[in-house]
Amino acid sequence: IAGITQAPTSQILAAGRRMTLRCTQDMRHNAMYWYRQDLGLGLRLIHYSNTAGTTGKGEVPDGYSVSRANTDDFPLTLASAVPSQTSVYFCASSDGLDRGHEQFFGPGTRLTVL
């Protein structure tokens, strides 16, 4: 796949439903991130993982959970979706921000919660 992929591309979801956004990278990057992007606001970090088996909370973690069972996959779960979670979600990976390595972004998932 050469890079980072996300699924689905877009989704309309009823409030209260559970939803998992998928993210897979094949670059063997240790670090992975989930952001949401809303109009007029910068990208905001939801959760991150510095290496397989570890996760951490970002700026806006409430209502979201993540897991990192292996290097390649980093799914984001909304346990019970609410309309304020309507956003574009980007997954990203990096070989090491602390060494000045860039983040690579997936194509994004556009989520609408009604």
Added chain:
Amino acid sequence: GQNIDQPTEMTATEGAIVQINCTYQTSGFNGLFWYQQHAGEAPTFLSYNVLDGLEEKGRFSSFLSRSKGYSYLLLKELQMKDSASYLCAYLNSNYQLIWGAGTKLIIKP
């Protein structure tokens, strides 16, 4: 917010030069990134500065002054394809990126 600011929108003419400024305030700083984002697409990396000064990469250059909490992205010989949003982000003491809201650049013929 996270104390990082950039203009919301700028307009420039094809073939001209434009400078997009970014200011930030933070007690912990580990570098500054610039990304380009075309409408409906993912951000893509443009530059990274950790030391003061100018980094040149083709038509794009990025400048950093750590003492002033200031960076700019300079785009030369503007092309229509440069119409996009430009995002600045600083790396904080936890090595997390703190993003500005982005500057939408409109290029006119």
